[in-house]
Amino acid sequence: MSGDNKFLGLIYLSPFIIGLLVFTALPFLASLYLSFTNYNLMNEPIFTGLQNYIRLFTNDRTFRKSLWVTLVYVFTTVPLKLAFALFMAVILNYKLKFINVFRTAYYVPSILGGSIAIAVLWRYIFADVGLVNMGLALIGFEPVNWFGDPTNALFTITLLRLWQFGSAMVIFLAALQSIDKTLYEAASIDGAGKWTSFVYITLPLITPVIFFNLIMQMVQAFQEFNGPYIITQGGPLKSTYLLPIYIYDEAFKRFDMGYASAIAWVLFLIIMALTLIAFWSSRHWVYYAGDKRS
Amino acid sequence: MTDHILSQNSPAARDIDIVRSRETRRHRFNAALRYALLTVVGLLMLYPLIWLIGASFKTNSEIFSNPGFWPENPTLDGYIRGWKTSTPYSFGTFFINTLWIVIPKVIGTAISCTAVAYGFARFDFPFKKVLFSALIATLLLPNVVTRIPQYLIFRDLGWLDSYLPLWVPSALAGDAFFVFMLVQFLRAIPRDMEEAARVDGATTWQTLIFIVVPLLMPALISVCLFQFMWTMNDFLGPLIYISSVDKYPISLALKLSIDTTEAFEWNRVLAMSVLSLAPALAVFFLAQKYFIDGISSGGIKG
Numbered sequence: 001m002s003g004d005n006k007f008l009g010l011i012y013l014s015p016f017i018i019g020l021l022v023f024t025a026l027p028f029l030a031s032l033y034l035s036f037t038n039y040n041l042m043n044e045p046i047f048t049g050l051q052n053y054i055r056l057f058t059n060d061r062t063f064r065k066s067l068w069v070t071l072v073y074v075f076t077t078v079p080l081k082l083a084f085a086l087f088m089a090v091i092l093n094y095k096l097k098f099i100n101v102f103r104t105a106y107y108v109p110s111i112l113g114g115s116i117a118i119a120v121l122w123r124y125i126f127a128d129v130g131l132v133n134m135g136l137a138l139i140g141f142e143p144v145n146w147f148g149d150p151t152n153a154l155f156t157i158t159l160l161r162l163w164q165f166g167s168a169m170v171i172f173l174a175a176l177q178s179i180d181k182t183l184y185e186a187a188s189i190d191g192a193g194k195w196t197s198f199v200y201i202t203l204p205l206i207t208p209v210i211f212f213n214l215i216m217q218m219v220q221a222f223q224e225f226n227g228p229y230i231i232t233q234g235g236p237l238k239s240t241y242l243l244p245i246y247i248y249d250e251a252f253k254r255f256d257m258g259y260a261s262a263i264a265w266v267l268f269l270i271i272m273a274l275t276l277i278a279f280w281s282s283r284h285w286v287y288y289a290g291d292k293r294s
Numbered sequence: 295m296t297d298h299i300l301s302q303n304s305p306a307a308r309d310i311d312i313v314r315s316r317e318t319r320r321h322r323f324n325a326a327l328r329y330a331l332l333t334v335v336g337l338l339m340l341y342p343l344i345w346l347i348g349a350s351f352k353t354n355s356e357i358f359s360n361p362g363f364w365p366e367n368p369t370l371d372g373y374i375r376g377w378k379t380s381t382p383y384s385f386g387t388f389f390i391n392t393l394w395i396v397i398p399k400v401i402g403t404a405i406s407c408t409a410v411a412y413g414f415a416r417f418d419f420p421f422k423k424v425l426f427s428a429l430i431a432t433l434l435l436p437n438v439v440t441r442i443p444q445y446l447i448f449r450d451l452g453w454l455d456s457y458l459p460l461w462v463p464s465a466l467a468g469d470a471f472f473v474f475m476l477v478q479f480l481r482a483i484p485r486d487m488e489e490a491a492r493v494d495g496a497t498t499w500q501t502l503i504f505i506v507v508p509l510l511m512p513a514l515i516s517v518c519l520f521q522f523m524w525t526m527n528d529f530l531g532p533l534i535y536i537s538s539v540d541k542y543p544i545s546l547a548l549k550l551s552i553d554t555t556e557a558f559e560w561n562r563v564l565a566m567s568v569l570s571l572a573p574a575l576a577v578f579f580l581a582q583k584y585f586i587d588g589i590s591s592g593g594i595k596g
Binding site for chain 1: 328332339340342343357359360410412413414417418419420422425428434436437438440441442447462466467468473523524529534549560563567568582585
């Protein structure tokens with residue numbers, strides 16, 4: 001209220017301000033500094049300039065492999081997950097009985113999927129004689145060597161995250177249900193078919209939610225750790241050795257904090273660059289109702 | 295004239311009937327197709343979980359030979375031996391440790407995020423815009439970039455191998471997502487009641503506790519539930535900070551069990567996986583409305 005001390009709001013914010021400074025801003029800058037040092041916890045950090053970065057890009061095959069695997073993982077998992085979530089949301093967005101039952105069933109994996117128990121389960125069901133291969137045998141297919149083959153191994157992790165499409169789907173579904181139905185009626189009077197309505201009415205109206213899901217899923221996928229750490233342990237042939245695992249190994253197994261910070265910063269800059277591209281491009285494809293620009 | 299045209303025998307009416315019945319047939323076909331697809335996908339989604347429950351009662355040899363749910367020779371062996379674990383501690387210890395991490399963290403999150411969201415949504419103060427931008431930036435900032443220095447800070451504070459590194463950042467409103475969600479929710483609530491209370495002489499604290507918090511309750515419950523789930527599932531945090539086995543939460547205990555001799559006693563590991571998922575599942579089914587509401591409101595308004 002008008003009579004209040006103008007610093008009163010800051011008092012309520014004080015936990016956030018302290019947390020922001022001590023646990024976000026300081027570590028953020030410190031990791032940038034550490035990335036230019038040689039630091040193994042035994043001695044003080046020694047400033048080495050660009051040496052870590054030069055080593056990363058010229059003399060580290062593990063890094064190149066890990067970066068490639070990470071990009072492949074993100075660029076397959078995120079589009080597949082969003083497309084599947086949207087598809088299922090469209091199917092569910094219909095006057096159906098039991099819609100809540102289905103929505104709940106699809107959401108359960110999202111709740112549990114991040115846990116170690118599910119990662120352990122994944123190890124068992126994709127094992128050579130596991131549930132998936134038993135199922136494939138039942139319908140007359142050859143068993144697949146999931147963990148022995150580099151392409152398949154990464155795909156088991158993609159499948160785990162696809163299995164968790166529920167949270168993205170719930171967000172899509174809420175957006176679909178908020179679309180004004182008269183738009184579809186008007187379109188069908190004008191002779192538009194279902195597919196045309198979907199492309200020209202539904203998709204443009206839910207672009208803000210597609211954008212939101214895209215950013216969130218991308219940032220999350222770049223930081224995938226539990227899946228490869230438990231299910232495949234980075235193998236075979238480092239085919240699932242995602243960057244977060246490499247960073248963890250460098251920092252907390254080899255205690256090479258400087259080098260690990262440099263990898264973390266490269267990963268951070270990649271995520272930032274892609275996020276900025278998404279934000280910049282959103283001008284051209286994200287439609288906000290009531291926005292004159294569009 | 296109208297009566298004549300719509301009478302049963304007119305050719306136009308017959309056409310309308312044909313079109314209508316075609317429409318309903320198409321509708322029924324469509325609905326059937328949707329149900330079929332939804333059911334198949336639903337079963338595919340849930341079968342791994344159903345199988346897991348069945349498999350936890352199977353013998354070790356049956357786990358990798360029976361794709362069905364029902365155990366041929368049901369046994370509690372997995373549960374009994376799994377509960378004992380291969381460590382000096384029982385799985386119960388790991389459960390209690392997990393709760394000892396989760397509950398203070400949830401309480402700290404609820405209190406700090408409410409206060410901060412109230413500050414953002416109801417007050418004007420210097421640097422408000424900058425601070426709100428900082429909130430959004432932390433929301434998007436990947437944790438991977440701050441993790442190493444955070445570890446060094448906690449080491450210097452002497453907090454390694456304790457639960458403090460897991461509690462303290464959350465108690466300082468470190469989970470920006472929750473603050474953001476509560477701010478969005480608060481902005482949609484009219485201020486009339488708060489202003490009336492202030493006119494009657496209530497302080498901002500009293501207004502917050504007696505008026506805002508009750509109104510905020512649905513969103514606050516969502517925040518607590520999500521934090522509960524995420525912390526139950528958290529693996530990397532304990533992996534980095536907790537080194538003594540007697541302080542392990544269930545996530546680390548499960549990881550330990552697949553690394554040790556238990557690795558060849560699959561039913562032990564699966565039985566403990568079932569137990570570790572049980573609290574999350576129970577909470578979800580008791581309160582699913584809050585999950586769905588929380589996630590859709592957080593997403594849409596974002």
